[in-house]
Amino acid sequence: MSGGYPVSARVDRHVDWIRTVVPRTPFGCEECLPIGTRWVHLRLCLTCGHVGCCDSSAMRHAREHAGELGHPIVSSMERGEDWRWCYVDEAFA
């Protein structure tokens, strides 16, 4: 992904990817659960409902999911946190 994107435009160009999703695995990272890896925080893919672990976790499955499927935006699943992150722009969305 590339292109001359003005940094000043604060509406993320990937918001079109956001759908109404239900967490596929509300209790933990979809990839960590079967192999027993621990995660730090959980991120919810706002395109398909994939639940993955954050960049502070060992496996970084949320980032991996975004890279593999091209789903750019996640939200935090941590209680009390209400923000979205775009893995393409590496910025809050």
Ligand SMILES: [Zn+2]
């Ligand atoms: Zn973006």
Ligand SMILES: [Zn+2]
């Ligand atoms: Zn994971």
Ligand SMILES: [Zn+2]
């Ligand atoms: Zn996804």
